Amino acid sequence: MASHDVARCQEIFSDEWVSGLDEGQREAAAAAADIVIDxxxxxxxxxACLTKFATGPSECPECGLCIG
Ligand SMILES: [Zn+2]
Structure with a gap:
């Protein structure tokens, strides 16, 4: 994985990202905090978007979030 992809992940999970969410999205983010990626x-x-997908791709096919 390229280093700029890692930086993008960290950016997505920053407090600024959370502060830009509406209430429903914050609840989803809170629920997501309990998700353990195995x-x-x-x-x-x-x-991020709670989409389920087959393990394999390192990015969510729905929102493009990079996973582990
Ligand atoms: Zn996603």
Whole structure:
């Protein structure tokens, strides 16, 4: 993974990102905080948009968030 991709992930999870969310999105983000991404599991849940997708891609196919 290129270093600028890592920086983008950190940016997405910054406090500024959370402060820009509406209430529903904050609740989703809080729920997402409980999600543990298990690379050996057959399915991954995106912590940003809660989309479930088959483990494999390092980015969420829905929102493009990079996962682990
Ligand atoms: Zn996503």
């Amino acid at each position: 690379p050996s599991a057959p399915e991954t849940t995106c912590p």
